[in-house]
Amino acid sequence: MAEPVPSGSDVSAGTYMCTSCSHELEIGSTKSLPPCPNCGNGEWHTVRGGDSVKDPYPDQR
Ligand SMILES: [Zn+2]
Numbered sequence: 001m002a003e004p005v006p007s008g009s010d011v012s013a014g015t016y017m018c019t020s021c022s023h024e025l026e027i028g029s030t031k032s033l034p035p036c037p038n039c040g041n042g043e044w045h046t047v048r049g050g051d052s053v054k055d056p057y058p059d060q061r
Contacts, residue, residue: 004043007035014049 004019005011011033016025020041027033027049035042 004045005033007033007042007044009033012049015047016044017047019043019045 005016009032011027011031013027013029016027016033017023018025018036018039018041020043021036021039023036023038024047025034025036025044033044036044
């Protein structure tokens with residue numbers, strides 16, 4: 001499950017954590033992940049939301 005998501009990936013809205021400095025980033029709308037604004041790292045762990053097929057509540061509003 002803990003597969004890092006590279007920056008530039010198309011992702012859904014959710015919360016992502018930098019694999020390098022643990023900076024958390026919230027993506028509010030569907031777009032590409034940027035590099036970490038804190039350390040410039042380009043990989044993210046999905047904290048919640050995102051593209052996970054295991055998300056039990058897809059698109060809940
Ligand atoms: Zn970082």
